[in-house]
Amino acid sequence: MAEPKDPTWRAKWLGQKLRDLRKNKKLAVSDVADYLGAGTATVNRYEAGTFPVKTDVLVMLMNLYGVAERRERSELIQLAEEVAQRGWWDSLVSKPAFADFVWAENNSRAIHDFQISIFSGLLQHPDYAERLIQTGSSEKSKGEVAKLIEARLQRGELLRRVNGPTARFLIHEAVLHQRLPNAPSVVHEAQLEHLLELGELPNVSIRVFPLSSATHNVRAVTSSFTILEMHESWPTLLHAETPVGAVVAETPDIDSFIGVYEVLWQDALDEKRTSSLISKRLKEVEQ
Incomplete structure (x- = not known):
């Protein structure tokens, strides 16, 4: 999948949030990559906002990062969906x-x-x-x-x-x-x-x-x-x-x-x- 040259604001916000959650858990990019069964480059792209995060992957990340509050989980999922969708x-x-x-x-x-x-x-x-x-x-x-x-x-x-x-x-x-x-x-x-x-x-x-x-x-x-x-x-x-x-x-x-x-x-x-x-x-x- 080709990466956009300039990620949208919503993609950047989601990536920044995922980066903050990872750092709060004191996890390295390689730790997350191993957990997902993906490469470190993929995790870096998620956090840079240049690669869309599918809902099932986002759920795995939220579980890893200890995001348990229902409202926060819902907001992250909604944001990920907004990143992937095209509006009018x-x-x-x-x-x-x-x-x-x-x-x-x-x-x-x-x-x-x-x-x-x-x-x-x-x-x-x-x-x-x-x-x-x-x-x-x-x-x-x-x-x-x-x-x-x-x-x-x-x-x-x-x-x-x-x-x-x-x-x-x-x-x-x-x-x-x-x-x-x-x-x-x-x-x-x-x-x-x-x-x-x-x-x-x-x-x-x-x-x-x-x-x-x-x-x-x-x-x-x-x-x-x-x-x-x-x-x-x-x-x-x-x-x-x-x-x-x-x-x-x-x-x-x-x-x-x-x-x-x-x-x-x-x-x-x-x-x-x-x-x-x-x-x-x-x-x-x-x-």
């Missing part, structure tokens, strides 16, 4: 790194998002998303554009899902005033109405970060970013957009950044004033 994001998103992000987003328990230049993909109205993707994908084929649009729409359903994640969205006020090239007013009207509608969901909070504030600059926040709180046994993720591509980091390396988000959130307009500002902007677009 894998079929619609061509870039593995972004497919990883969408998987994590889809499995998160809380989302904290700050956007400086565009509405979050989770907040985009279908018409706005389609126009945005078509405008920015001139070099892509019609098939690729169609897949990107479908992925964007699938992502948007996450906020309405039963037992979906809680989500906080910070939107820089400048985004409310930006217009997509050649897009009719009805597209922007639909987008602003969509924001007001989503803001009414019990698990969603939307705040506008005012033009008058320079807190993000003082805190050296120069790009959009998303923080994803995962299940208790998984690390919290930071996904930041940069001119040269996305950067991903995990706890504990991002602990200070989580604190920065809280500062930005408190400096933003509260939900009531945000709703009023969006409604005002909607009236301006309609004129």
